[in-house]
Amino acid sequence: MNVSSLGFRTDLALLTASGSLVEDRGTHLVVRSPENPTYFWGNFLLLAQPPVPGGEKEVVGAFHTEFPTADHVSIGIDTADLSDEARAAFEAAGMTVDVASVLTAERLEAAREVEAEVRALESDEDWESRARLSRHVDGRTAEEVFMTFARRKNAQERRLVDAGRGRRFGAFVDGEVVSTAGVFVTEEGVARFQSVETHPDHRRKGLAAAVVHAAGQHALDRLGVRTLVIVADTDGEAIGVYRRLGFADVERQLMLERRSGDWAPGEERRGGS
CATH class of the missing domain: 3.40.630.30 (Gcn5-related N-acetyltransferase (GNAT))
Structure with missing residues (x-):
């Protein structure tokens, strides 16, 4: 599976460099961080495309098959194009849909002085x-x-x-x-x-x-x-x-998440990255 999203591509590069494992299943990737199993976005599925209509529960089920002891569900999609029907179906399956912004810079404006x-x-x-x-x-x-x-x-x-x-x-x-x-x-x-x-x-x-x-x-x-x-x-x-x-x-990054157990509700452990 070729990952086109800059956000996910850079995510995967850092995860693998720090010890996480990535398994390519053709239509999706399985990302595992065995040393940190409660890290939501170190243990997730990345789909190449949104599932066919009606396939949302199957995707959530696939996550549970790969991570049977997890107290979370984390699913990324390598495109930000999610129909209203698909969004509603994921939400009906208990998922929160988050579309984040990916930004880039080649130079930085100066920050103001701080007392630290x-x-x-x-x-x-x-x-x-x-x-x-x-x-x-x-x-x-x-x-x-x-x-x-x-x-x-x-x-x-x-x-x-x-x-x-x-x-x-x-x-x-x-x-x-x-x-x-x-x-x-x-x-x-x-x-x-x-x-x-x-x-x-x-x-x-x-x-x-x-x-x-x-x-x-x-x-x-x-x-x-x-x-x-x-x-x-x-x-x-x-x-x-x-x-x-x-x-x-420069682009949008699509992430779906559900938390339970010790992490419901929990920290936004991916945000601001």
Whole structure:
């Protein structure tokens, strides 16, 4: 299966580089992250096309066959063209339909000065602070369950750092990470942002723009990157921040999700990437 979506193509590149497995079934891909089974968008199906009318429940059933112990269902479609009838059918099957915006930039506008230290994450404590930030952003899932997920996600990203693919930057206030953004090379000349997060008590202070700018400028200046890729909710506040930094919309990315168990409702673990 050839993946045409820039959003999914860069997703898959980073997942496989950090240890995830991708199985090609012709009409769809099965993506697995065995070391982090509760990572929604590390354990999902990617369809080449929407299912034929009436096939939505079959697709959800196929996910359960591949991931029989999962407390979630995550299905991507390599096209943003979903008919109203198909959307309604997926929603009737309990899925939430999300169409995100994929944006790119070849240069960045300057971010304003902020009252925080902005730098790359280095130490184990820096990364643990990043996990605590993710927990604050989530705010709903049981702490032990969430922190297990967050630490496993950190381990995946640190493999990318160790391989020289990029860095995660943070805005530090009183020694704690209160805003963060990661960026990693997916192919020659292209880098993708991952998990832009800001503590609820530190929003609207320019911190997200500062860490995105710092991470993106690092990629442009130090990693030979010509194109930066970021994904955001089409109607969220973050997309305005990215556009002001110079990002422009290039496509839409279609994702369907259902949460249950410990994760219902849970954190938006893919957003802002």
